[in-house]
Amino acid sequence: MKRMISFLLLCTFLCSLLVGCGTTSITNTGDCYIYQLDTDGDALVKVAYNYKTEDANSRVDEMLTELKRASTDAEYQSTIPSAVDVNAYVLADTELTIDFTSTYSDLAYTLEPLIRSAIVTTLCQIDGVDTVSFTVDGQPIVDADGNQIGAMTEDSFIIDFTNRVKMDQSADLTLYYASKDGNSLVQEKREVEYNSNTPLAKVVLAELMKDPQTEDAHPAISSDVNVTGYALSEGICYLTLDAGIQNQSINVSDEVAIYAIVNSLIELDSINKVQITVEGESESAVQTSQLSGLYEKNMNMVSQFVEEDVNEE
Numbered sequence: 215m216k217r218m219i220s221f222l223l224l225c226t227f228l229c230s231l232l233v234g235c236g237t238t239s240i241t242n243t244g245d246c247y248i249y250q251l252d253t254d255g256d257a258l259v260k261v262a263y264n265y266k267t268e269d270a271n272s273r274v275d276e277m278l279t280e281l282k283r284a285s286t287d288a289e290y291q292s293t294i295p296s297a298v299d300v301n302a303y304v305l306a307d308t309e310l311t312i313d314f315t316s317t318y319s320d321l322a323y324t325l326e327p328l329i330r331s332a333i334v335t336t337l338c339q340i341d342g343v344d345t346v347s348f349t350v351d352g353q354p355i356v357d358a359d360g361n362q363i364g365a366m367t368e369d370s371f372i373i374d375f376t377n378r379v380k381m382d383q384s385a386d387l388t389l390y391y392a393s394k395d396g397n398s399l400v401q402e403k404r405e406v407e408y409n410s411n412t413p414l415a416k417v418v419l420a421e422l423m424k425d426p427q428t429e430d431a432h433p434a435i436s437s438d439v440n441v442t443g444y445a446l447s448e449g450i451c452y453l454t455l456d457a458g459i460q461n462q463s464i465n466v467s468d469e470v471a472i473y474a475i476v477n478s479l480i481e482l483d484s485i486n487k488v489q490i491t492v493e494g495e496s497e498s499a500v501q502t503s504q505l506s507g508l509y510e511k512n513m514n515m516v517s518q519f520v521e522e523d524v525n526e527e
Contacts, residue, residue: 245263245264245265246262246263246265246336246339246340247260247261247262247263247336247339248260248261248263248277248280248281248293248336249261249293249331249332249333249335249336250281250285250290250291250292250293250332251290251291251292251293251328251329251332252290252291253290253291255291255325255328256328257328258328258331258332259290261290263280269342270305270340270341270342270343271305273340274303274305274310274337274340274343275303277336277337277340278294278300278303278312278333278337281293281294281332281333281336282294282296282298284296293329293332293333293336294329294333295317295321295329297317297320298314298315298317298318298321299314299315299317300312300313300314300315301313301314301315301351305342305343308342308343308344308345309344309345309347309365310337310343310345310346310347311346311347311348311349312333312346312347312348312349313348313349313350313351313352314348314349314350314351315350315351316350316351318348318350318355319350327371327437327438330348330366330371331370331371333346334346334366334367334368334370334371335368335371338367338368339368344367345365345366345367346365346366346367347363347364347365347366348363348366357438357458357461361457361458361461366440367442369441369442369443369444370440370441370442370456371440371441383407383408384405384406384407384408385405385406385408385414385417386403386404386405387403387404387405387406387417387418387421387478387481388401388402388403388478388481389401389402389403389404389418389421389422389426389478389481390402390422390434390473390474390477390478390515390516391422391426391428391431391432391433391434391474392431392432392433392434392464392465392466392470392471392474393430393431393470393517393518394430394431394432395465396434396464396465396466396467396470397467397470398470398515398516398517398518399434399470399473399474399477399515399516399517399518400426400428400430400431400516400517400518401516401518401519402426402427402428402431404421404427406421413444413446414482414484415444415446415451415479415482415484415485416441416444418478418479418481418482419441419444419453419475419479421478422434422435422474422475422478423435423436423437423439428518431518432464433464433474434464434466434470434471434474434475435459435462435471435474435475436458436462436463436464438458438462439455439456439458439459439462440455440456440458441453441454441455441456442454442455442456442493443491446484446485449484449485449486449487450485450486450487450488450489450508451479451485451487451488451489452489452491453475453479453488453489453490453491454490454491454492454493455490455491455492455493456492456493457492457493459471459492460492469515470515472490472505472509473509473511473512473515475488475490476488476490476509476510476511476512477511477512477513477515477516480510480511481511486510487508487509487510488508488509489507489508489509490505490509491505492505
């Protein structure tokens with residue numbers, strides 16, 4: 215099973231709890247995980263699960279049923295809302311396309327990316343499924359700017375998992391957000407708690423997509439932007455973003471978007487340079503500006519510094 219060894223190690227200290235026949239089991243181990251929404255609808259819970267079927271098509275049907283099943287657990291809810299149904303799905307080679315009813319389009323714009331990430335991450339664990347695409351009544355889904363989202367993998371998302379695991383690490387991060395006019399950076403220091411199995415660079419990227427606590431600042435990276443690749447070698451962070459970075463609707467200059475990422479990552483002791491590519495192309499543009507090689511920290515972009523740490527509640 216793809217990518218499951220590290221997940222199983224992560225869950226060695228999870229509490230064990232079984233629920234009724236025909237429902238998912240919250241256990242330490244399983245064939246895979248089902249990613250469900252927590253009760254607040256703002257994070258995902260990993261629930262261990264054992265397949266009941268053998269072939270890929272049957273497992274797709276099985277997982278979609280479980281993602282929609284009403285939860286009997288007080289700590290999470292079903293991922294696919296009761297109002298949303300699956301019209302059909304097609305698995306061709308290793309490419310899965312799921313067609314939803316029109317009610318999928320009614321999902322809140324803040325909730326839809328989380329639901330989408332849970333479905334894709336659950337289904338991409340199935341041997342024989344490498345990518346997942348969504349359509350609504352036969353039409354490809356689009357982002358907030360009207361761009362088709364296309365095929366997705368489990369690496370398309372930075373997911374905030376609750377994991378039923380204690381957040382056992384904390385870190386003081388120095389993050390960079392956009393100023394009110396979008397032409398410079400605002401520095402913010404924040405204490406965050408995170409799971410030690412999550413690379414700190416991914417924690418930084420997830421925090422950059424959240425709203426800052428500094429007045430008159432806002433994210434330089436839209437939550438619609440997906441990180442499709444991440445690697446760290448000899449102090450260089452290699453970061454691949456999807457085309458969402460090229461069509462951001464937020465008011466920021468290209469340099470602000472780039473250096474919000476670069477400066478924030480280089481604040482980590484393990485990183486001293488950053489390479490950004492868009493869909494694997496190093497010569498792509500962010501919006502109008504061409505990306506160029508390895509980036510180093512640029513403090514000339516910073517117009518406002520925090521005087522004291524801002525602790526995240």
